Amino acid sequence: MKEGLQGHQERKRRAERVILLGLPVLALGILGAVLGTAETFGDWAVTAGAILIVFAVLLFVIGFVLFQRFESNFKHEFLKDYLSGLVEEGEFVPKKGFKKIQGLDPGDVYNTEFIERADRFYSYDYFRGKIDGVDFVSSDVKLQRIEYETYRDKDGRMKRRKKYVTYFHGRVFHFDFNKDFTGNVLVLERYKPQTRRKYSKVEFESVDFNKKFRTLATNEHTAFYILTPHFMESLMKIEKNHPGNLGFSFIDNKLYFAIHTGKPTFSVRPFRRLDEKLLEKFREDVGLIHNLVDDLKLNRKIFKED
Amino acid sequence: MEGWIIALIVIGVLLLVVLVWFIATMNNLRQLKVKVKEAESGIDVALTKRFDTLSKMVETVKGYTKHEAKTFENVVKWRQNMPDELTVKQKEEFMEKMNQIQSDINVVVENYPDLKAEKVFTNLQRGIADVEEHLQASRRMFNANVSRLNSRIVTFPTSIVAAKINMEKYPFFEAEPAKRQDVKMEF
Numbered sequence: 001m002k003e004g005l006q007g008h009q010e011r012k013r014r015a016e017r018v019i020l021l022g023l024p025v026l027a028l029g030i031l032g033a034v035l036g037t038a039e040t041f042g043d044w045a046v047t048a049g050a051i052l053i054v055f056a057v058l059l060f061v062i063g064f065v066l067f068q069r070f071e072s073n074f075k076h077e078f079l080k081d082y083l084s085g086l087v088e089e090g091e092f093v094p095k096k097g098f099k100k101i102q103g104l105d106p107g108d109v110y111n112t113e114f115i116e117r118a119d120r121f122y123s124y125d126y127f128r129g130k131i132d133g134v135d136f137v138s139s140d141v142k143l144q145r146i147e148y149e150t151y152r153d154k155d156g157r158m159k160r161r162k163k164y165v166t167y168f169h170g171r172v173f174h175f176d177f178n179k180d181f182t183g184n185v186l187v188l189e190r191y192k193p194q195t196r197r198k199y200s201k202v203e204f205e206s207v208d209f210n211k212k213f214r215t216l217a218t219n220e221h222t223a224f225y226i227l228t229p230h231f232m233e234s235l236m237k238i239e240k241n242h243p244g245n246l247g248f249s250f251i252d253n254k255l256y257f258a259i260h261t262g263k264p265t266f267s268v269r270p271f272r273r274l275d276e277k278l279l280e281k282f283r284e285d286v287g288l289i290h291n292l293v294d295d296l297k298l299n300r301k302i303f304k305e306d
Numbered sequence: 307m308e309g310w311i312i313a314l315i316v317i318g319v320l321l322l323v324v325l326v327w328f329i330a331t332m333n334n335l336r337q338l339k340v341k342v343k344e345a346e347s348g349i350d351v352a353l354t355k356r357f358d359t360l361s362k363m364v365e366t367v368k369g370y371t372k373h374e375a376k377t378f379e380n381v382v383k384w385r386q387n388m389p390d391e392l393t394v395k396q397k398e399e400f401m402e403k404m405n406q407i408q409s410d411i412n413v414v415v416e417n418y419p420d421l422k423a424e425k426v427f428t429n430l431q432r433g434i435a436d437v438e439e440h441l442q443a444s445r446r447m448f449n450a451n452v453s454r455l456n457s458r459i460v461t462f463p464t465s466i467v468a469a470k471i472n473m474e475k476y477p478f479f480e481a482e483p484a485k486r487q488d489v490k491m492e493f
Contacts, residue, residue, distance in 0.1 A: 179439070205450050221348055224443035224450075 004078050009274045011070045016270055019063030026056035064270075071268050075125075079266060082279065086286045087129035094266075096126035096139075109141055109172050112249045112256040113184065114191040118143035120164055125266050131290055132299035135176045138289070140265050141258075143168040170245070170260040173289065177255045178298050183219030185226055187235065187248040190260065206232055212239055226250050234295035238288075257292065331467040338455040342476055345451045348444035349397060349479060356404055356437045357385075363411055363430045370418045378407055394477045401441070408434070445479050452476045 032049025075094035084090035106121050122142040129136060144164040153159050185202075186193055189212065193199055199216035202223040209232045217223035227235075239246055245260040265285050268274055293299055364378040381403045388396060415421050422428070456475045459468040468474075 179436075203450060203454065205446060205453070220345075221440075221443055221447055224447040225440060228439070228442070229446075 005274065005279075008070065008074045008078055011073065012067070012268065012270075012274055015063055015066035015070050017063075018059055018066055019270065022056045022059030022063060025052055025059060029053035029056055067270055074268060074274075075266065079282070083127060083266070083282065083286065084129075086283065087131055087289070090129035091127070092266075093126045095124060108137075108174065109143075109258075110194070111251065112172065112247065112258055113195045113197070113251060114186055114188055114193055114247045114249055115141075115143070115168060115172070115258060116145070116192075116194050118168075119146045120144040125264065127286075131293045134178075134293050134298045136173055136289055136293075138171055138173040141168065141170065141172050142166060168258070168260055169262050169264075170258060171265050173255075173257040173292070175255040175257070175292070175298055177250060177253050178300055179226065180253055181222045181225060181250065183217060183222040185215065185217045185219075185223045185250040187213045187215050187227070187250075189213055189239065189244055189246045191247040191258075204232065205229075209236060212236060222250075231296060234297075237295060238291065255296075255298070259288075328467055328470075331464055332471055335455070335458060335464070335468060335471070335473055338451065338458060339473065339476075342448065342451045342455055345444065345448035346394070346479075349441070349448055350392075352437060352441035352444045353397060353400060353404075356434065356441055357400075359430060359434045359437050360404055360407055360411075363427070363434065364407065366424070366427050366430060367411055367414050367421065370414055370421060377410060381407065394479055398479060449478050449480075452478055 029049045029052030032045045032052055034049075036043065036046030036049055072094070075092075080092045080094065083092040106118075106123070109115055109121075109123070110117060120143070122144075123139050125140040127138050144166050147163055147165045148160050149163060150158055150160050184197065184199070186199065193216060197218060199218060200220065202215040202217050202220055203210055204215065204224075204227065206229070213235065215223055215227070235246075235248070242259055242261075247258045249256045266282055268278065272278070361378065361382075384403065385400065392400060415427075458464050459473060459475055
């Protein structure tokens with residue numbers, strides 16, 4: 001596996017070298033264009049500068065395409081086996097996500113009832129498996145909404161332009177929940193309910209928990225049934241490591257969990273080392289799923305018939 | 307406009323504001339009380355469910371030991387002599403009695419491994435664990451609502467309204483130190 005990693009590291013370096021090569025070419029191009037403005041050098045310097053700038057842009061494009069190709073290969077040839085091996089019945093599919101065309105519906109994301117419907121929906125790095133007998137499905141999700149901004153054009157006229165704003169970029173998980181319950185419960189930090197269902201606010205005995213999370217339920221008893229003192233403590237612990245970014249919902253005997261990180265979970269960035277340290281970071285991300293199962297005791301099946 | 311008319315209007319408006327506030331506070335307190343009552347009925351449901359499941363468990367262990375059946379009969383008699391609607395204190399007592407039976411059954415299970423292997427018994431244990439969780443949830447929900455109501459009752463100026471409508475502080479459903487420990491479930 002280590003050899004494989006080195007092979008990918010080499011491919012990554014090749015792509016980075018092309019990008020790096022673009023930098024001096026770009027510098028020369030700019031220099032040429034600047035010198036061209038002086039009378040001594042004339043038009044030929046401007047032309048050479050422009051050609052060099054175009055060539056530099058071409059190198060950047062090629063470099064980034066090569067990098068994307070490397071990343072795709074890395075995920076398919078290395079990360080797929082690596083991550084799948086970290087959990088029971090593990091399956092990592094880089095291109096797949098909560099997408100309708102691949103059999104999974106964006107509805108799986110909106111079923112959380114706290115993630116707002118997007119104008120642009122991206123989903124990738126599907127990862128499913130079993131931890132201590134608990135089934136989970138997860139995927140990276142990036143959601144954007146259309147916003148309009150007004151600006152003045154060069155003639156001073158007011159104009160309006162459309163732009164896409166990312167409001168969620170992170171990971172969404174579904175877990176089998178170990179208790180049967182009636183009604184829905186939302187435990188939210190930065191989100192709002194996105195449903196017409198009638199939710200009421202629930203206040204628990206823990207003042208700290210009430211301060212951190214806003215709990216809404218269609219049935220107050222269910223909220224107390226699901227959120228035992230231990231469960232609340234575990235949510236607080238998870239929140240401590242990811243402050244301000246969590247959302248949980250308990251719907252149809254499933255636990256939905258969303259974490260906004262603002263970046264892809266399993267990505268390799270240019271000019272960052274591809275080594276054991278990065279794999280360790282990926283293992284930690286998978287560790288979050290382990291923590292959820294262990295801390296929330298989702299593997300305790302004493303409340304449900306097998 | 308005459309000064310006394312203005313004074314009258316001001317007093318009238320102030321009285322109206324106080325009246326609206328009084329009615330709103332009174333309604334809020336009554337709504338809180340309804341929530342407490344709802345939560346209390348949740349405890350009743352959970353206690354009854356636990357009682358039913360325990361009776362089935364006692365029926366199952368009867369073949370192994372007579373003692374638990376006798377204890378359970380005593381609890382049944384105790385319950386029959388009580389009014390239909392128990393006070394919070396009586397409910398606590400009822401829960402404690404059931405805790406005792408549960409603990410006794412656990413001892414029996416320890417001594418008779420065959421019992422542990424019985425599917426019916428395992429299902430009942432699973433059932434009682436769930437009922438136990440529901441009971442805890444009801445108890446916590448009740449106490450959370452009581453806490454909200456009681457703090458409103460003692461806080462000025464709501465305390466004036468509470469006193470006017472004879473609303474008193476509600477007792478918590480408390481587990482004594484010995485009862486606070488979860489009933490140990492063996493699987």
